[in-house]
Amino acid sequence: MAEIIKVGMAELKVSQHPSILTTLGLGSCIGIALYDRIKKNIGMAHIMLPSSSIATASSNRAKFADTGIHDLIEEMRRCGSDIRSIVAKIAGGAQMFAFATQNESMKIGQRNAEATRAILADFRIPIIAEDTGGNYGRTIELSSEDGSLKVKTIGFGIKYL
């Protein structure tokens, strides 16, 4: 049985084969799962906000899509991964509450997903599967065995990406 490592909100972790990375209860946040097809290293980030442009100097970099993905890739490289063999799967970005008055801050899930796609594209990391949007929470589990991503929900079943 591979070790299961938990990634909390605004955290990122990288581990080597055999291992499983999981993040629980993604709402509007995005879980970014990276898989190195050659070395079987895996990485996961749980980002909360699209851009670090609003950050103060001391901010936790893992909470933003841009700095979080950058640092996650760096960490994968430190573990010996070649960026060209890394593929991505993403999940989350839901809108948990539907409000009568739609203000910008409520669309944060959608903006997180858009930012995540754009940043991964900048690094030329292909997104080979995604499960984003909707109005429900997700728990994800990434296996180093084959890079499969298990997505669990309440009421919307379990699927594998």
Add this chain to the structure above:
Amino acid sequence: MADNISGLNNFHLDVLREIGNIGAGNAATALAKLLDKRIEMRVPQIRIMRFSEVSDVLGGAETPVIGILLQLQGDISGSMMFILDYPSSRMLVNILMGKPLETDLEYDEMTCSVLTEIGNILAGSYLSALSNLTNLMIIPDVPALAIDMAGAILSVPAIEFGKTSDTVLYIENVFTDGCDSVIGDLFLVPDDLSYGKLLEALGVV
């Protein structure tokens, strides 16, 4: 004024706890009247957490809960959330609908509307006490309801905090039925600048 969490000292925390006491006291009275039932509350807790700890409040990130969220506007901003589990939602709705307590509950439009209204009444009475105390204008938005994983629901106010801070501050009140059975959790989550304003309004700077 301390406009970030690390600047808060024990005295500030006591004042915030007292805010929770007064607000929730009013809310508990409202709930007791509504249900015609004895309602007690525990000592309010000020939870200051890193984001990675948020999802573990309420017994695990994947615990299914019902959350009613109201966004706050006016002199302070932030949100207020009432969170309850399936058994207590069943009890509350059955009492209000005049049905036997163990009647199964379908989470249809009617049920959700009843639960949303309970959240609305609790938040409204909490906030009016808070508003009277501080002389601040606090306007709650129309409430919204979600039934999902606790982590996903608690992350909504946390994200607002994330824009300015690396930690989040929740003023938590737990209501019980007097026999130690939890009815629900009421959270006031003033945003990063607003708890400073609350303290200032009370003359604590």
